[in-house]
Amino acid sequence: MLSRRLIPCLDVRDGRVVKGVRFRDHVDMGDIVELALRYRDAGADELVFYDITASPQGRSVDCGWVERVARLIDIPFCVAGGIRSVEDARAVLNAGADKVSINTPALERPALIAELADAFGVQCVVVGIDSVREADGEWRVRSHTGSPDAMRAPGKRTLDWIEEAQRLGAGEIVLNCMGSDGVRAGYDIAQLRAARAICQVPLVASGGAGAPEHFAQAFLEADVDAALAASVFHSGAVEIPALKRFLRGQGIEVRL
């Protein structure tokens, strides 16, 4: 049976893993490869490396650390941040990444999704979406979220964007619910359920994990394929082996 996946997200800045609360106040968490290996050993199913400064600074990912990770890691990993062309993606994939995740560049030029899918297959193309609930009750996307000063609201409805991204060739959607991100009060189940209802490709929940119950809730109530988290894993508040045993106890299929 296909397992639900647990995905630690490592935010990368200047070659180090960092963590901020609500995208601010970044704290150094350690060396990229060291943390990647620690999560592999703990039973992480996949890793996401998010270069949080690449997109706001208008540059692509540094492939040096991607290759360092690829040489040592034997689980899949995805690289996000600043990938805005087929050539950018090719460099990251050739360095050893399994997937690329695009967010702001896809909002600016949706055709990029189709170009990447044509060049590398849909399985390599992840579309990351940062989303907030606005005053009128609608979920809408945000771009340039790597730095609070640069963040913009292009006005697109999140659910419309999920439909469009799939039509263009997204092989997976990561939905980061910004209202719950970094505050560890649980995933945004209502938003994830709404996304699940229209998402035919794998859907990854992001933003808000604080306790084992939150992961179980995302899998059982929103039927997501994977759950992504950062601070709760980095801080050791939730240990992956214990989390997996808990989830299996809840009847959720996980890789032990």
Add this chain to the structure above:
Amino acid sequence: MSDIAVIDAGGANFGSVCYALERLGARPQIVRDADGLRGMPRVLLPGVGAAAPAMTLLRERGFVEVLPRLEVPLLGICLGMQLLFERSEEGNVACLGLLPGRVRKLQGGPGLRVPHMGWNTLEPVVASPLLAGLDAGAYAYFVHGYAAPVTADCIAACTYGDRFAAMVARGHIAGAQFHPERSAATGARLLDNFLRWSPA
């Protein structure tokens, strides 16, 4: 140290496959045309991407003529395994024809997202030295939208809605639908078994 040719079929994952082989102490040689296979004791055909462009590239580089005459062990991974069969529904393209059968699109459905992406369990079908040390129910990492049927050459199956071939072996030809280079201990064991494989 064993040499192994890794065919560059235009997919983006041959780097990761090479790193996985290096972790096992093998010496992967990236091969871009059929002449490069000469004298190599083993051959690996990885592949990420679509069947039709991959077949076009293999034809241009002379592999389509040479691979059927190969006498050393050959392992196809993911798309590389699908290309071993007669045809693929993906682009309705003729493949290498080293194994009988036709690769079909995975049927999605309620709760069955396509592509099939993630860790799924292997179901051993026939004993094989390639499966040595792999327990029934071992997890392997899959990412694919098409799959080969369970035929007489299937040594391990996997279930995602329907059952499909997760591993095949016939003579000196073998294939894995999952990504051994990304399947942690399970994948390392399969690659190590392949590096030691001496088919009768």
